[in-house]
Protein backbone atom coordinates (compact mmCIF):
# COMPACT_ATOMS: atom_id res chain seq x y z
CA UNK A 1 0.00 0.00 0.00
CA UNK A 2 1.25 3.44 -0.91
CA UNK A 3 1.57 6.04 1.81
CA UNK A 4 0.63 9.56 0.81
CA UNK A 5 2.75 12.57 1.64
CA UNK A 6 0.15 13.81 4.10
CA UNK A 7 0.14 10.46 5.87
CA UNK A 8 3.93 10.52 6.10
CA UNK A 9 3.78 13.99 7.57
CA UNK A 10 1.23 12.96 10.21
CA UNK A 11 3.19 9.82 11.09
CA UNK A 12 6.34 11.89 11.60
CA UNK A 13 4.37 14.23 13.85
CA UNK A 14 3.62 11.42 16.34
CA UNK A 15 6.03 11.67 19.29
CA UNK A 16 7.94 8.69 20.70
CA UNK A 17 6.76 6.78 23.76
CA UNK A 18 9.54 8.22 25.95
CA UNK A 19 8.74 11.76 24.92
CA UNK A 20 5.04 11.41 25.80
CA UNK A 21 5.94 9.65 29.03
CA UNK A 22 8.17 12.52 30.07
CA UNK A 23 5.44 15.03 29.32
CA UNK A 24 2.82 12.96 31.16
CA UNK A 25 5.04 12.73 34.27
CA UNK A 26 5.70 16.47 34.17
CA UNK A 27 1.98 17.12 33.92
CA UNK A 28 0.91 14.81 36.77
CA UNK A 29 4.01 14.37 38.94
CA UNK A 30 2.11 13.17 42.02
CA UNK A 31 -0.23 10.69 40.38
CA UNK A 32 0.14 7.30 42.03
CA UNK A 33 -0.06 5.29 38.86
CA UNK A 34 2.17 2.30 38.14
CA UNK A 35 4.64 3.03 35.35
CA UNK A 36 3.71 0.07 33.16
CA UNK A 37 0.07 1.26 33.12
CA UNK A 38 1.09 4.66 31.77
CA UNK A 39 3.46 3.16 29.21
CA UNK A 40 0.77 0.75 27.98
CA UNK A 41 -1.73 3.57 27.64
CA UNK A 42 0.77 5.66 25.68
CA UNK A 43 1.54 2.74 23.37
CA UNK A 44 -2.17 2.06 22.82
CA UNK A 45 -2.90 5.72 22.14
CA UNK A 46 -0.07 6.01 19.60
CA UNK A 47 -1.10 2.75 17.97
CA UNK A 48 -4.71 3.92 17.63
CA UNK A 49 -3.59 7.21 16.06
CA UNK A 50 -1.22 5.42 13.69
CA UNK A 51 -4.11 3.19 12.57
CA UNK A 52 -6.30 6.24 12.06
CA UNK A 53 -3.62 7.83 9.88
CA UNK A 54 -3.25 4.65 7.83
CA UNK A 55 -7.02 4.07 7.49
CA UNK A 56 -6.98 7.02 6.55
CA UNK A 57 -9.47 8.80 8.79
CA UNK A 58 -10.49 12.00 6.95
CA UNK A 59 -11.39 13.68 10.25
CA UNK A 60 -7.74 13.56 11.30
CA UNK A 61 -5.74 16.80 11.31
CA UNK A 62 -2.31 17.97 12.46
CA UNK A 63 -4.04 19.79 15.27
CA UNK A 64 -5.85 16.63 16.35
CA UNK A 65 -2.45 14.99 16.78
CA UNK A 66 -0.81 17.76 18.79
CA UNK A 67 1.11 16.68 21.88
CA UNK A 68 -1.51 18.36 24.06
CA UNK A 69 -4.32 16.35 22.41
CA UNK A 70 -2.32 13.13 22.67
CA UNK A 71 -1.69 13.77 26.35
CA UNK A 72 -5.41 14.24 26.91
CA UNK A 73 -6.05 10.91 25.21
CA UNK A 74 -3.40 9.25 27.37
CA UNK A 75 -4.92 10.77 30.53
CA UNK A 76 -8.35 9.46 29.62
CA UNK A 77 -6.90 6.03 28.89
CA UNK A 78 -4.98 6.01 32.19
CA UNK A 79 -8.09 7.02 34.13
CA UNK A 80 -10.01 4.24 32.49
CA UNK A 81 -7.28 1.69 33.17
CA UNK A 82 -7.12 2.65 36.85
CA UNK A 83 -10.89 2.54 37.43
CA UNK A 84 -12.43 -0.78 38.48
CA UNK A 85 -14.25 -2.72 35.78
CA UNK A 86 -16.89 -4.02 38.15
CA UNK A 87 -18.65 -1.01 39.57
CA UNK A 88 -21.91 0.20 41.02
CA UNK A 89 -24.64 1.41 38.75
CA UNK A 90 -28.19 2.66 39.00
CA UNK A 91 -30.85 0.10 38.11
CA UNK A 92 -33.72 2.15 36.76
CA UNK A 93 -35.18 -0.75 34.77
CA UNK A 94 -37.73 -1.78 37.37
CA UNK A 95 -36.59 -5.41 37.08
CA UNK A 96 -35.93 -6.24 40.72
CA UNK A 97 -33.87 -9.44 40.49
CA UNK A 98 -31.92 -8.43 37.38
CA UNK A 99 -29.33 -11.11 36.66
CA UNK A 100 -27.26 -8.80 34.44
CA UNK A 101 -27.22 -6.06 37.07
CA UNK A 102 -26.24 -8.10 40.10
CA UNK A 103 -29.54 -9.66 41.21
CA UNK A 104 -29.99 -8.97 44.94
CA UNK A 105 -28.57 -6.09 47.00
CA UNK A 106 -27.39 -6.77 50.50
CA UNK A 107 -28.53 -4.55 53.37
CA UNK A 108 -26.01 -2.84 55.71
CA UNK A 109 -26.36 -5.41 58.50
CA UNK A 110 -25.39 -8.17 56.07
CA UNK A 111 -22.47 -6.15 54.69
CA UNK A 112 -21.23 -5.64 58.27
CA UNK A 113 -21.09 -9.37 58.78
CA UNK A 114 -19.01 -9.80 55.61
CA UNK A 115 -16.56 -7.14 56.78
CA UNK A 116 -16.33 -8.69 60.26
CA UNK A 117 -15.30 -12.05 58.80
CA UNK A 118 -13.34 -11.02 55.70
CA UNK A 119 -10.44 -9.18 57.32
CA UNK A 120 -9.93 -11.60 60.21
CA UNK A 121 -9.45 -15.26 60.88
CA UNK A 122 -12.72 -17.05 61.59
CA UNK A 123 -14.10 -20.43 62.67
CA UNK A 124 -14.95 -21.19 59.04
CA UNK A 125 -14.15 -24.88 59.42
CA UNK A 126 -13.28 -25.04 63.09
CA UNK A 127 -15.43 -26.42 65.87
CA UNK A 128 -14.77 -24.06 68.78
CA UNK A 129 -16.28 -26.33 71.45
CA UNK A 130 -14.34 -29.40 70.37
CA UNK A 131 -11.18 -27.51 69.47
CA UNK A 132 -10.81 -29.31 66.17
CA UNK A 133 -11.80 -29.31 62.54
CA UNK A 134 -15.45 -28.51 61.95
CA UNK A 135 -17.86 -28.22 59.04
CA UNK A 136 -18.15 -25.19 56.78
CA UNK A 137 -21.90 -25.76 56.61
CA UNK A 138 -22.52 -25.59 60.36
CA UNK A 139 -22.78 -21.77 60.22
CA UNK A 140 -26.03 -21.99 58.27
CA UNK A 141 -27.31 -25.55 58.58
CA UNK A 142 -29.10 -24.97 61.88
CA UNK A 143 -30.91 -21.85 60.79
CA UNK A 144 -31.80 -23.29 57.38
CA UNK A 145 -33.42 -26.27 59.14
CA UNK A 146 -35.14 -23.95 61.60
CA UNK A 147 -36.73 -21.82 58.86
CA UNK A 148 -37.49 -24.55 56.33
CA UNK A 149 -38.45 -27.36 58.70
CA UNK A 150 -36.00 -29.73 56.97
CA UNK A 151 -33.83 -32.32 58.77
CA UNK A 152 -30.58 -31.24 57.15
CA UNK A 153 -29.11 -28.59 54.89
CA UNK A 154 -26.00 -27.59 53.01
CA UNK A 155 -24.99 -24.79 50.67
CA UNK A 156 -22.87 -24.44 47.54
CA UNK A 157 -21.81 -21.75 45.10
CA UNK A 158 -25.14 -21.35 43.28
CA UNK A 159 -28.34 -23.20 42.55
CA UNK A 160 -27.09 -24.56 39.22
CA UNK A 161 -24.28 -26.15 41.25
CA UNK A 162 -26.77 -27.42 43.84
CA UNK A 163 -28.85 -29.20 41.18
CA UNK A 164 -25.74 -30.66 39.53
CA UNK A 165 -24.37 -31.88 42.86
CA UNK A 166 -27.65 -33.54 43.91
CA UNK A 167 -28.01 -35.31 40.55
CA UNK A 168 -24.40 -36.47 40.52
CA UNK A 169 -24.72 -37.82 44.06
CA UNK A 170 -28.06 -39.60 43.76
CA UNK A 171 -28.58 -40.40 40.12
CA UNK A 172 -25.27 -40.97 38.36
CA UNK A 173 -25.85 -43.54 35.57
CA UNK A 174 -29.43 -43.90 36.76
CA UNK A 175 -32.76 -42.66 35.48
CA UNK A 176 -34.33 -39.40 36.55
CA UNK A 177 -37.96 -38.79 35.64
CA UNK A 178 -38.96 -35.24 34.69
CA UNK A 179 -42.12 -33.87 33.08
CA UNK A 180 -41.56 -32.61 29.53
CA UNK A 181 -43.26 -29.37 30.54
CA UNK A 182 -40.51 -28.72 33.09
CA UNK A 183 -37.42 -29.17 30.90
CA UNK A 184 -36.67 -25.48 31.09
CA UNK A 185 -33.85 -23.22 30.01
CA UNK A 186 -33.26 -20.56 32.62
CA UNK A 187 -30.81 -18.54 30.54
CA UNK A 188 -27.06 -18.18 30.91
CA UNK A 189 -26.78 -21.80 29.67
CA UNK A 190 -28.67 -23.51 32.48
CA UNK A 191 -30.84 -26.08 30.70
CA UNK A 192 -32.31 -28.92 32.69
CA UNK A 193 -31.44 -31.67 30.15
CA UNK A 194 -27.83 -30.44 29.92
CA UNK A 195 -27.37 -30.22 33.68
CA UNK A 196 -28.76 -33.74 33.98
CA UNK A 197 -26.26 -35.15 31.49
CA UNK A 198 -23.39 -33.26 33.17
CA UNK A 199 -24.48 -34.88 36.43
CA UNK A 200 -24.35 -38.27 34.72
CA UNK A 201 -28.09 -38.78 35.08
CA UNK A 202 -30.21 -40.32 32.35
CA UNK A 203 -33.21 -38.16 31.55
CA UNK A 204 -36.54 -39.95 31.30
CA UNK A 205 -38.96 -37.33 30.16
CA UNK A 206 -42.63 -38.06 30.63
CA UNK A 207 -45.87 -36.47 29.52
CA UNK A 208 -46.29 -33.78 26.88
CA UNK A 209 -45.46 -30.10 26.78
CA UNK A 210 -48.80 -29.02 28.22
CA UNK A 211 -50.06 -32.09 30.06
CA UNK A 212 -48.37 -34.60 32.30
CA UNK A 213 -50.40 -37.11 34.30
CA UNK A 214 -49.67 -39.18 37.37
CA UNK A 215 -49.76 -42.38 35.31
CA UNK A 216 -46.98 -40.98 33.06
CA UNK A 217 -44.65 -41.02 36.06
CA UNK A 218 -45.93 -44.39 37.27
CA UNK A 219 -45.39 -45.98 33.86
CA UNK A 220 -41.83 -44.67 33.70
CA UNK A 221 -40.72 -45.96 37.11
CA UNK A 222 -38.39 -48.96 36.84
CA UNK A 223 -35.49 -50.54 38.67
CA UNK A 224 -33.04 -48.03 37.17
CA UNK A 225 -34.97 -45.02 38.43
CA UNK A 226 -33.10 -43.09 41.12
CA UNK A 227 -35.00 -39.83 41.38
CA UNK A 228 -38.25 -38.06 40.59
CA UNK A 229 -37.44 -34.45 39.75
CA UNK A 230 -39.79 -31.49 39.76
CA UNK A 231 -38.48 -28.22 38.29
CA UNK A 232 -40.03 -24.82 38.87
CA UNK A 233 -40.82 -23.28 35.47
CA UNK A 234 -39.37 -19.98 36.64
CA UNK A 235 -39.46 -17.81 33.56
CA UNK A 236 -42.50 -19.00 31.68
CA UNK A 237 -46.00 -20.32 32.19
CA UNK A 238 -48.07 -22.95 30.45
CA UNK A 239 -51.65 -21.80 30.17
CA UNK A 240 -54.74 -23.27 28.52
CA UNK A 241 -55.32 -27.02 28.28
CA UNK A 242 -52.87 -28.13 30.94
CA UNK A 243 -52.39 -30.79 33.59
CA UNK A 244 -49.55 -30.92 36.02
CA UNK A 245 -48.71 -33.48 38.69
CA UNK A 246 -48.41 -31.77 42.07
CA UNK A 247 -45.47 -32.23 44.37
CA UNK A 248 -47.79 -34.04 46.80
CA UNK A 249 -48.75 -36.59 44.13
CA UNK A 250 -45.09 -37.08 43.22
CA UNK A 251 -44.23 -37.63 46.85
CA UNK A 252 -46.92 -40.35 46.97
CA UNK A 253 -45.44 -42.06 43.91
CA UNK A 254 -41.96 -41.77 45.40
CA UNK A 255 -43.15 -43.32 48.69
CA UNK A 256 -44.89 -46.18 46.89
CA UNK A 257 -41.81 -47.14 44.89
CA UNK A 258 -39.14 -46.09 47.38
CA UNK A 259 -37.69 -43.38 45.10
CA UNK A 260 -36.63 -39.97 46.46
CA UNK A 261 -38.30 -36.83 45.14
CA UNK A 262 -36.32 -33.66 44.49
CA UNK A 263 -37.71 -30.23 43.71
CA UNK A 264 -35.65 -27.49 42.08
CA UNK A 265 -37.54 -24.43 43.24
CA UNK A 266 -35.29 -22.05 41.31
CA UNK A 267 -35.96 -18.76 43.00
CA UNK A 268 -37.09 -20.22 46.27
CA UNK A 269 -38.67 -18.12 48.96
CA UNK A 270 -39.56 -18.45 52.62
CA UNK A 271 -42.34 -15.90 52.26
CA UNK A 272 -45.88 -16.34 51.01
CA UNK A 273 -46.01 -13.40 48.59
CA UNK A 274 -49.80 -13.56 48.31
CA UNK A 275 -49.91 -11.97 51.77
CA UNK A 276 -48.27 -8.90 50.22
CA UNK A 277 -50.59 -8.61 47.27
CA UNK A 278 -48.35 -10.53 44.86
CA UNK A 279 -48.87 -13.85 43.14
CA UNK A 280 -48.13 -16.88 45.24
CA UNK A 281 -44.85 -18.70 44.65
CA UNK A 282 -44.36 -22.09 46.33
CA UNK A 283 -42.36 -21.60 49.52
CA UNK A 284 -39.46 -23.74 50.66
CA UNK A 285 -41.33 -24.65 53.86
CA UNK A 286 -44.30 -25.93 51.85
CA UNK A 287 -42.10 -28.10 49.64
CA UNK A 288 -40.38 -29.57 52.69
CA UNK A 289 -43.71 -29.97 54.49
CA UNK A 290 -45.23 -31.73 51.48
CA UNK A 291 -42.50 -34.32 51.76
CA UNK A 292 -39.93 -33.49 49.08
CA UNK A 293 -36.75 -35.37 49.99
CA UNK A 294 -34.55 -32.60 48.60
CA UNK A 295 -35.29 -28.98 47.73
CA UNK A 296 -32.80 -26.70 45.98
CA UNK A 297 -33.01 -22.93 45.48
CA UNK A 298 -30.96 -19.78 44.87
CA UNK A 299 -29.61 -17.43 47.52
CA UNK A 300 -29.77 -14.27 45.42
CA UNK A 301 -33.13 -14.42 43.71
CA UNK A 302 -36.31 -13.98 45.78
CA UNK A 303 -34.40 -14.80 48.96
CA UNK A 304 -32.56 -11.50 48.58
CA UNK A 305 -29.17 -12.72 49.80
CA UNK A 306 -25.78 -13.45 48.22
CA UNK A 307 -25.23 -15.80 45.29
CA UNK A 308 -25.52 -19.31 46.69
CA UNK A 309 -27.21 -22.65 46.09
CA UNK A 310 -29.18 -23.93 49.05
CA UNK A 311 -30.05 -27.58 49.55
CA UNK A 312 -32.44 -28.71 52.27
CA UNK A 313 -33.95 -32.13 52.87
CA UNK A 314 -33.64 -35.59 54.39
CA UNK A 315 -30.54 -36.06 56.49
CA UNK A 316 -29.50 -39.37 54.87
CA UNK A 317 -29.47 -37.74 51.42
CA UNK A 318 -27.85 -34.45 52.47
CA UNK A 319 -25.12 -36.46 54.24
CA UNK A 320 -24.35 -38.29 50.98
CA UNK A 321 -24.27 -34.99 49.11
CA UNK A 322 -21.83 -33.49 51.62
CA UNK A 323 -19.51 -36.48 51.04
CA UNK A 324 -19.41 -36.03 47.25
CA UNK A 325 -15.96 -34.77 46.09
CA UNK A 326 -17.82 -32.46 43.71
CA UNK A 327 -19.09 -30.56 46.77
CA UNK A 328 -15.53 -29.38 47.30
CA UNK A 329 -15.39 -27.99 43.77
CA UNK A 330 -18.67 -26.15 44.26
CA UNK A 331 -18.08 -25.02 47.79
CA UNK A 332 -19.33 -21.72 49.06
CA UNK A 333 -16.71 -19.13 49.99
CA UNK A 334 -16.46 -17.53 53.41
CA UNK A 335 -17.60 -14.04 52.38
CA UNK A 336 -20.74 -15.54 50.86
CA UNK A 337 -21.26 -17.70 53.90
CA UNK A 338 -21.04 -14.66 56.18
CA UNK A 339 -23.58 -12.85 54.02
CA UNK A 340 -25.85 -15.85 53.80
CA UNK A 341 -25.93 -16.45 57.54
CA UNK A 342 -26.77 -12.79 58.22
CA UNK A 343 -29.50 -12.87 55.54
CA UNK A 344 -31.05 -16.07 56.87
CA UNK A 345 -31.10 -14.70 60.43
CA UNK A 346 -33.31 -11.85 59.22
CA UNK A 347 -35.95 -14.42 58.24
CA UNK A 348 -36.55 -15.37 61.87
CA UNK A 349 -38.83 -12.33 61.82
CA UNK A 350 -40.64 -12.21 58.49
CA UNK A 351 -41.56 -8.54 58.77
CA UNK A 352 -37.97 -7.65 59.49
CA UNK A 353 -36.87 -9.57 56.41
CA UNK A 354 -39.41 -7.78 54.22
CA UNK A 355 -38.44 -4.37 55.64
CA UNK A 356 -34.69 -4.93 55.53
CA UNK A 357 -33.84 -6.95 52.43
CA UNK A 358 -33.84 -4.64 49.38
CA UNK A 359 -35.19 -7.35 47.06
CA UNK A 360 -38.23 -7.92 49.25
CA UNK A 361 -38.70 -4.24 49.95
CA UNK A 362 -38.68 -3.45 46.21
CA UNK A 363 -41.02 -6.31 45.35
CA UNK A 364 -43.54 -5.32 47.99
CA UNK A 365 -43.21 -1.52 47.57
CA UNK A 366 -46.71 -0.03 47.42
CA UNK A 367 -48.07 2.39 44.84
CA UNK A 368 -47.90 5.29 47.25
CA UNK A 369 -44.17 4.85 47.94
CA UNK A 370 -43.41 4.59 44.23
CA UNK A 371 -45.56 7.62 43.37
CA UNK A 372 -43.77 9.68 46.00
CA UNK A 373 -40.35 8.65 44.71
CA UNK A 374 -41.39 9.36 41.13
CA UNK A 375 -42.71 12.78 42.13
CA UNK A 376 -39.51 13.64 44.03
CA UNK A 377 -37.37 12.70 41.05
CA UNK A 378 -39.62 14.61 38.68
CA UNK A 379 -39.29 17.72 40.83
CA UNK A 380 -35.49 17.42 40.85
CA UNK A 381 -35.38 16.98 37.07
CA UNK A 382 -37.70 19.89 36.35
CA UNK A 383 -35.62 22.10 38.64
CA UNK A 384 -32.49 21.10 36.71
CA UNK A 385 -33.80 21.06 33.17
CA UNK A 386 -36.66 23.52 33.10
CA UNK A 387 -38.41 23.39 29.74
CA UNK A 388 -35.54 21.43 28.20
CA UNK A 389 -36.65 18.28 30.06
CA UNK A 390 -40.14 16.98 29.47
CA UNK A 391 -40.99 14.70 32.37
CA UNK A 392 -44.23 12.86 32.81
CA UNK A 393 -45.40 10.28 35.36
CA UNK A 394 -46.88 7.24 33.65
CA UNK A 395 -48.46 4.08 35.05
CA UNK A 396 -46.35 1.15 33.83
CA UNK A 397 -45.42 -2.26 35.18
CA UNK A 398 -42.22 -3.48 36.84
CA UNK A 399 -40.98 -7.08 36.79
CA UNK A 400 -39.79 -9.37 39.55
CA UNK A 401 -37.07 -10.92 37.33
CA UNK A 402 -34.82 -13.76 38.47
CA UNK A 403 -37.09 -16.39 36.96
CA UNK A 404 -39.87 -15.62 39.40
CA UNK A 405 -43.45 -14.56 38.92
CA UNK A 406 -42.94 -14.43 35.12
CA UNK A 407 -46.42 -13.19 34.21
CA UNK A 408 -46.73 -10.69 37.01
CA UNK A 409 -46.68 -6.97 36.23
CA UNK A 410 -46.05 -5.05 39.42
CA UNK A 411 -47.92 -1.75 39.04
CA UNK A 412 -45.48 1.15 39.15
CA UNK A 413 -45.33 4.92 38.64
CA UNK A 414 -42.57 5.55 36.14
CA UNK A 415 -40.99 8.66 34.70
CA UNK A 416 -41.13 9.15 30.95
CA UNK A 417 -38.36 11.57 30.08
CA UNK A 418 -37.53 13.51 26.96
CA UNK A 419 -34.47 15.75 26.86
CA UNK A 420 -34.57 18.43 24.15
CA UNK A 421 -34.49 16.78 20.72
CA UNK A 422 -32.39 13.84 21.88
CA UNK A 423 -33.87 10.53 20.74
CA UNK A 424 -34.85 7.94 23.34
CA UNK A 425 -32.07 5.60 22.24
CA UNK A 426 -29.43 8.34 22.42
CA UNK A 427 -30.73 9.33 25.85
CA UNK A 428 -30.54 5.70 26.96
CA UNK A 429 -26.93 5.54 25.70
CA UNK A 430 -25.95 8.78 27.42
CA UNK A 431 -27.36 7.58 30.73
CA UNK A 432 -25.64 4.21 30.31
CA UNK A 433 -22.31 5.97 29.73
CA UNK A 434 -22.73 8.19 32.80
CA UNK A 435 -20.48 7.67 35.85
CA UNK A 436 -22.04 5.82 37.59
CA UNK A 437 -24.03 4.32 34.73
CA UNK A 438 -27.82 4.65 34.83
CA UNK A 439 -29.65 1.79 33.17
CA UNK A 440 -33.19 2.66 32.18
CA UNK A 441 -35.44 1.11 29.59
CA UNK A 442 -37.15 2.17 26.40
CA UNK A 443 -40.86 1.49 26.16
CA UNK A 444 -43.06 2.62 23.26
CA UNK A 445 -40.22 4.75 21.96
CA UNK A 446 -39.73 6.67 25.22
CA UNK A 447 -36.95 6.59 27.81
CA UNK A 448 -38.36 5.27 31.09
CA UNK A 449 -37.04 5.37 34.64
CA UNK A 450 -38.82 3.02 37.04
CA UNK A 451 -38.48 4.14 40.67
CA UNK A 452 -39.14 0.64 42.04
CA UNK A 453 -35.50 -0.39 41.78
CA UNK A 454 -33.99 2.97 42.78
CA UNK A 455 -32.30 3.54 46.12
CA UNK A 456 -32.62 6.89 47.87
CA UNK A 457 -29.10 7.97 46.96
CA UNK A 458 -29.70 7.14 43.29
CA UNK A 459 -31.97 10.18 42.91
CA UNK A 460 -29.21 12.85 43.11
CA UNK A 461 -27.08 10.69 40.77
CA UNK A 462 -29.82 10.77 38.15
CA UNK A 463 -30.25 14.52 38.65
CA UNK A 464 -26.53 15.15 38.15
CA UNK A 465 -26.47 12.97 35.02
CA UNK A 466 -29.23 14.98 33.38
CA UNK A 467 -27.59 18.24 34.41
CA UNK A 468 -24.32 17.18 32.76
CA UNK A 469 -26.12 15.95 29.68
CA UNK A 470 -27.95 19.25 29.23
CA UNK A 471 -24.71 21.18 29.70
CA UNK A 472 -23.01 19.03 27.06
CA UNK A 473 -25.86 19.54 24.63
CA UNK A 474 -25.89 23.28 25.23
CA UNK A 475 -22.15 23.76 24.73
Ligand SMILES: *Cc1c(COP(=O)(O)O)cnc(C)c1O
Pocket residue numbers: 158159160161163186190231232233234264265266267297298299308309402403
Ligand atom coordinates in the same frame (compact mmCIF):
# COMPACT_ATOMS: atom_id res chain seq x y z
C1 LIG B 1 -32.33 -19.63 38.44
C2 LIG B 1 -32.57 -21.09 38.42
C3 LIG B 1 -31.50 -21.98 38.51
C4 LIG B 1 -30.08 -21.51 38.59
O1 LIG B 1 -29.85 -20.87 39.82
P1 LIG B 1 -28.49 -20.01 40.02
O2 LIG B 1 -28.51 -19.68 41.47
O3 LIG B 1 -28.62 -18.85 39.12
O4 LIG B 1 -27.38 -20.89 39.66
C5 LIG B 1 -31.77 -23.33 38.50
N1 LIG B 1 -33.05 -23.78 38.40
C6 LIG B 1 -34.11 -22.95 38.30
C7 LIG B 1 -35.48 -23.53 38.18
C8 LIG B 1 -33.90 -21.57 38.33
O5 LIG B 1 -34.94 -20.72 38.23
